[in-house]
Amino acid sequence: MNINLVTSNQGKVEELTAILRPFGHTVSQLPVKCPEIQAMTLEEVVDFGLTWLHGQKTPAPLIIDDAGVFVEKLQGFPGVYSRYVHDTIGPQGLLRQLEHIEDRQASFKCVLGLLLEDGTTHKFVGECKGRIIHEMRGDGGFGYDPIFIPDGFDRTFAELPPEEKNEISHRGRAMQNLLAFISEKGL
Amino acid sequence: MNINLVTSNQGKVEELTAILRPFGHTVSQLPVKCPEIQAMTLEEVVDFGLTWLHGQKTPAPLIIDDAGVFVEKLQGFPGVYSRYVHDTIGPQGLLRQLEHIEDRQASFKCVLGLLLEDGTTHKFVGECKGRIIHEMRGDGGFGYDPIFIPDGFDRTFAELPPEEKNEISHRGRAMQNLLAFISEKGL
Numbered sequence: 001m002n003i004n005l006v007t008s009n010q011g012k013v014e015e016l017t018a019i020l021r022p023f024g025h026t027v028s029q030l031p032v033k034c035p036e037i038q039a040m041t042l043e044e045v046v047d048f049g050l051t052w053l054h055g056q057k058t059p060a061p062l063i064i065d066d067a068g069v070f071v072e073k074l075q076g077f078p079g080v081y082s083r084y085v086h087d088t089i090g091p092q093g094l095l096r097q098l099e100h101i102e103d104r105q106a107s108f109k110c111v112l113g114l115l116l117e118d119g120t121t122h123k124f125v126g127e128c129k130g131r132i133i134h135e136m137r138g139d140g141g142f143g144y145d146p147i148f149i150p151d152g153f154d155r156t157f158a159e160l161p162p163e164e165k166n167e168i169s170h171r172g173r174a175m176q177n178l179l180a181f182i183s184e185k186g187l
Numbered sequence: 188m189n190i191n192l193v194t195s196n197q198g199k200v201e202e203l204t205a206i207l208r209p210f211g212h213t214v215s216q217l218p219v220k221c222p223e224i225q226a227m228t229l230e231e232v233v234d235f236g237l238t239w240l241h242g243q244k245t246p247a248p249l250i251i252d253d254a255g256v257f258v259e260k261l262q263g264f265p266g267v268y269s270r271y272v273h274d275t276i277g278p279q280g281l282l283r284q285l286e287h288i289e290d291r292q293a294s295f296k297c298v299l300g301l302l303l304e305d306g307t308t309h310k311f312v313g314e315c316k317g318r319i320i321h322e323m324r325g326d327g328g329f330g331y332d333p334i335f336i337p338d339g340f341d342r343t344f345a346e347l348p349p350e351e352k353n354e355i356s357h358r359g360r361a362m363q364n365l366l367a368f369i370s371e372k373g374l
Binding site for chain 1: 223224264
């Protein structure tokens with residue numbers, strides 16, 4: 001089926017397309033500015049967005065996607081506001097925040113929200129645990145990818161080939177959950 | 188008149204009450220959870236909130252208030268997300284971001300949104316320029332008050348007596364604008 005992806009982030013469109021295409025699904029970018037609320041969890045942001053899009057009669061099936069990196073010793077910062085923090089102090093700012101901190105455990109999280117034509121909404125969560133390193137490495141990906149190494153790897157998200165990243169990434173895992181749901185429902 | 192203040196922040200209630208009481212107005216705290224959107228400006232957050240509250244038929248006249256501290260050399264960080272940043276990395280985290288930065292100019296901004304019983308909405312802006320110092324000083328105020336010295340002063344917001352702070356603060360100035368409007372309209 002064709003799914004409308006509500007986002008202004010081209011990187012997300014490319015990642016989702018790469019994951020969905022092998023299963024015969026296509027992705028269209030839907031240029032709707034969906035309000036994102038300030039909240040402590042991605043789930044709240046996605047719930048509010050889906051309700052708003054449904055109220056606006058935005059063409060379904062559609063997906064919204066919210067993601068962030070949550071650093072344990074920083075009480076989850078930058079979390080839900082990862083993009084804003086990226087656009088202001090940048091990955092370097094996050095490194096500065098961690099300069100004197102040894103425990104650098106962090107977790108990338110992604111929540112996909114699906115609104116179907118019958119008005120039902122569904123959420124799919126993906127998580128990828130790892131750690132923040134001390135410098136930026138790699139040219140791939142986007143956002144905080146150059147400073148994050150997933151558990152069990154020695155390369156950053158930005159150093160992994162896209163296929164390899166998509167298999168283990170937060171967004172990849174959320175997409176697997178969404179794909180399983182779509183297949184089960186025969187959509 | 189009595190104005191409903193939509194907030195969960197007791198510090199804001201106290202500040203507004205102190206400013207409005209001399210003019211014969213009272214403030215009631217309204218425990219409504221108004222969604223705050225993620226945006227680059229306080230004005231957008233307040234606009235969305237007023238529209239939402241009006242749609243919910245929340246009892247007017249009411250005020251919502253959003254404020255933040257915008258650091259020039261950090262592209263405005265923490266800005267609209269000042270509270271979240273405060274609750275995660277704290278004022279110390281902001282100091283860490285500025286460790287090697289000499290130009291520490293910053294600006295506290297406050298936007299008050301007023302919804303009247305006739306459904307009209309009005310915004311009042313207040314700004315207080317100053318600088319971020321290198322350590323925390325003073326026990327008064329809340330948030331980033333202990334690390335901010337307003338231009339023309341040598342004490343932080345947290346070291347100034349409340350009356351003195353209210354006269355020059357971002358919130359105090361926004362309130363003066365709101366008071367002038369109320370008086371002019373004979374409300």
